[in-house]
Amino acid sequence: MDPRTLSHTLAFDDAPFARSHRGPVLVVGTAFAHLRLEGVLSLRVLRDGSDATASLGRAIAASKFAGSVKAVLLQGIALAGFNVVDIHALAETLSIPVIVVMRRPPRQEKVRRALLDHTPGGARKWELVQRAGPPEPVAGVHIQRAGIDLLLAGQLIAALSVDGRIPEPLRVAHLIAGGVTTGESRGRA
Secondary structure, three states, X not given: OOHHHHOEEEEEEEOOOOOOOOOEEEEEEEEEXXXXXXXXXXXXXXXXXXXXXXXXXXXXXXOOOOOOXXXXXXXXXXXXXXXXXXXXXXXXXXXXXXXXXXOOXXXXXXXXXXXHHHOOOHHHHHHHHHHOOOOEEEOOEEXXXXXXXXXXXXXXXXXXXXXXXXXXXXXXXXXXXXXXXXXXXXXXX
């Protein structure tokens, strides 16, 4: 399959928040047609909560982009701290692939300890991380995936990566989320 058949993507990243913050955290989504920004979505999920999967599913399904989106990209498997996304459930609910993109693979043992020792519902969240599969290297990044094979996921990421390794839809979601929250974007996606 040609990665251009998946050219309509929705990419999500969470906004920065203070370490002491408890409660809802802004999540920004960008809708892209290949490399052209078509629109922006926003939603909120609870810091370290368990509503990310359902909230993303509802926001995507209710958006004007629902009919055209062919793949969902996430900047990491968790939003708002440790609000872990069940990528397989999201892919199944939406009937489209979900790809988690990471610059480098997470230190799994550190993640496991943080979830099990310090996070409400950590055991269930760790199960979701494990169920997503080990991060796989492809196209200069590491991914976890649901509903798409590794080759096609790599081709899609390469096609969407303009300046660096992070796909443009995720890079833009990151910049918007930071700029809206702090008044100015900074850092790398």
